[in-house]
Amino acid sequence: MNENLLTxxxxxxxxxxxxxxxxxxxxxxxxxKVQSTVTDIAADSRAERYLNRKFDRxxxxxxxxxxxxxxxxxxxxxxxxxxxxxxxxALDGNKFNVALAVFYVPYICVDIPSNLVLKYxxxxxxxxxxxxxxxxxxxxxxxxKTYEGLxxxxxxxxxxxxxxLGGIIIYLAMFYRRHDMxxxxxxxxxxxxxxxxxxxxxxxxxxxxxxSGYNGWPFIFFIEGAITVVVGVISSFFLPHDPTHARxxxxxxxxxxxxxxxxxxxxxxxxxxxxxxxxxxxxxIALLNWNTLLLSLDFFAIITPIYSFSLFLPxxxxxxxxxxxxxxxxxxxxxxxxxxxxxLAAHFSDxxxxxxxxxxxxxTVAIGGYTMLIASSMPGVQYGGTFLxxxxxxxxxxxxxxxxxxxxxPHYVRATATGFQIGVANMAAFIATFTYLQADxxxxxxx
Numbered sequence: 101m102n103e104n105l106l107t108x109x110x111x112x113x114x115x116x117x118x119x120x121x122x123x124x125x126x127x128x129x130x131x132x133k134v135q136s137t138v139t140d141i142a143a144d145s146r147a148e149r150y151l152n153r154k155f156d157r158x159x160x161x162x163x164x165x166x167x168x169x170x171x172x173x174x175x176x177x178x179x180x181x182x183x184x185x186x187x188x189x190a191l192d193g194n195k196f197n198v199a200l201a202v203f204y205v206p207y208i209c210v211d212i213p214s215n216l217v218l219k220y221x222x223x224x225x226x227x228x229x230x231x232x233x234x235x236x237x238x239x240x241x242x243x244x245k246t247y248e249g250l251x252x253x254x255x256x257x258x259x260x261x262x263x264x265l266g267g268i269i270i271y272l273a274m275f276y277r278r279h280d281m282x283x284x285x286x287x288x289x290x291x292x293x294x295x296x297x298x299x300x301x302x303x304x305x306x307x308x309x310x311x312s313g314y315n316g317w318p319f320i321f322f323i324e325g326a327i328t329v330v331v332g333v334i335s336s337f338f339l340p341h342d343p344t345h346a347r348x349x350x351x352x353x354x355x356x357x358x359x360x361x362x363x364x365x366x367x368x369x370x371x372x373x374x375x376x377x378x379x380x381x382x383x384x385i386a387l388l389n390w391n392t393l394l395l396s397l398d399f400f401a402i403i404t405p406i407y408s409f410s411l412f413l414p415x416x417x418x419x420x421x422x423x424x425x426x427x428x429x430x431x432x433x434x435x436x437x438x439x440x441x442x443x444l445a446a447h448f449s450d451x452x453x454x455x456x457x458x459x460x461x462x463x464t465v466a467i468g469g470y471t472m473l474i475a476s477s478m479p480g481v482q483y484g485g486t487f488l489x490x491x492x493x494x495x496x497x498x499x500x501x502x503x504x505x506x507x508x509x510p511h512y513v514r515a516t517a518t519g520f521q522i523g524v525a526n527m528a529a530f531i532a533t534f535t536y537l538q539a540d541x542x543x544x545x546x547x
Contacts, residue, residue: 148277148360151353155275158348160287162335163268166231168291169328170264172299173238174203174257175410176324179303180317182414182424188315189247200411200533202251206259208526212519214263215270216378219511223271224341227264231332234260239325242318266518269505273514274342275357277364279453282502286446289498293438293490296410299324300431307424376511386508386516395504398459399525402496405466407532409489416486420479430483438490445495446502455503459496466492 177185177200186196218226234257241253272284306323307316340346343357386392413434418427445458469488472481501521508517 147356151349151356152276152280154349154353155346156284156287158346159272159275159339160284162339163271163288164291165331166227166264166335167268167288168295168298169231169324169331170234170261171292171295171410172302172324173234173328174261175295176238176299176303176320177241177254178411178414179299179307179428180320182418182427183303183307183317183320184315185317188317189244189250191247191250194534195247197533199247199250199254201530203254203258203261204526204529204533206255207262207529208523210259210262211266211523211526212516215266215515215519216383216512218263218267218270218515222341223267223274224339224345225336227267227271227339228332228336230260230263230267231335232329233332235325235328235330235332237325238321238328240321241325242314242321265501266515266522269501269518270511270515273505273511274361277360278506279450281450281505282455282498283446283450285498285502285505286442286449286495289501290439290442290446290494292406292410292497293435293442293494296413296435296490297432297439300414300428300435304425304428307428378512382510382512383516386513387520389508389513389517391504391507392517392520395500396521396524399497399500399521400528402459402463402493402500403525404528404532404535405470405489405493406497407529408535409486409493411533412535413486417483420482434486434490437487438494441491442495442498446498449499449502455499455506459499462492462494462496462499464492466496468492 181191181196185191189195191199214230221229237253237257237260241250241257244250244253268288269285272281272288276284302324303320306319309319310316340348343349344354346354346357349357413431414427417430418424422430441462445462449455449458466489469485469490469492472485472488476482476485501518504517504521505514508514
């Protein structure tokens with residue numbers, strides 16, 4: 101009897117249809133509830149701002165310090181040059197320029213591979229590891245006694261530093277939404293021009309240390325390298341791998357952080373990099389994307405004056421007729437102005453959600469500065485030109501990086517695209533390191 105009833109119910113098309121509709125209805129309601137929850141969480145502007153402030157307090161100060169140290173350690177060779185490095189190591193001809201260029205060979209080669217392994221080795225450990233390694237290399241640079249030793253030190257410094265910039269961009273994308281990213285990139289990247297100001301002051305003092313066997317300039321590398329090592333080790337205890345490993349937010353806030361990233365990517369990402377698997381398919385998509393190709397070329401054009409400015413500013417100012425100490429100190433004001441303009445450009449770019457117009461403004465200002473440097477023979481006017489160059493080129497760098505990062509997803513597409521962009525851009529270093537040759541210095545000085 102019971103079996104017959106079950107058979108009748110199973111064969112009853114009306115009953116089956118009703119059950120199916122009920123099941124579909126329940127599923128639809130559940131999905132609607134989930135989507136509504138995600139939308140409500142992500143749309144809660146107060147909760148968004150509160151979560152961003154937590155990330156800002158616990159993550160950005162460390163990234164700022166790490167990038168500050170990175171730029172100091174790669175460009176302090178310019179400070180050391182005018183404090184005796186060139187004389188002690190007999191860097192005649194273009195040897196100094198070659199030493200600068202060697203840094204960028206491994207720097208370019210490791211960009212994409214480093215970005216791809218970032219998640220595997222855990223970002224909170226991997227980034228501090230890179231910092232610690234290049235700090236050791238920078239410290240050892242003070243021990244070199246020959247030109248060949250300097251080349252070797254610069255090579256390994258580039259190898260260790262190569263994964264940092266792309267790693268930081270990807271790292272930020274694990275925590276912030278697209279239109280919150282550029283301001284955060286600006287907040288850490290403004291350390292680059294500040295390094296010129298701070299590094300110049302620090303180098304001025306360190307170069308005055310005189311002991312037997314060391315003529316001032318080695319202490320620039322000894323002290324700055326040691327600081328980098330200490331900071332690298334300490335930062336490994338404070339940087340979370342991703343939002344799910346952040347000890348300073350609640351479980352509810354972790355869920356919110358993942359949900360808003362998923363919503364922000366419009367389904368192209370799970371919101372959690374840990375759940376995404378590597379595939380060469382993502383690499384191909386990134387490299388064939390027009391955004392990647394065009395914005396990489398843009399970055400190439402922008403990074404050329406940034407590198408030449410950072411490396412040669414002390415030398416250029418000295419050729420205007422100032423002493424080594426005064427030249428070091430005079431690098432501070434232009435770099436401090438660049439620090440302020442990076443913050444302003446990043447803030448208003450995120451506020452208005454545009455990148456290109458601010459880049460064009462910056463490039464126009466920089467062209468004006470270069471015109472003053474080239475056309476005038478008056479030291480005061482030429483020095484004024486360095487202010488415009490600094491204020492124009494430095495803000496453009498975070499703008500172009502943020503622009504690409506905003507337009508590629510998921511994790512491995514962004515990792516590949518960002519690495520490719522930085523790799524292409526840093527090829528400009530081979531131009532930048534040879535824009536100011538020793539032979540040109542005499543002509544420049546005689547104007």
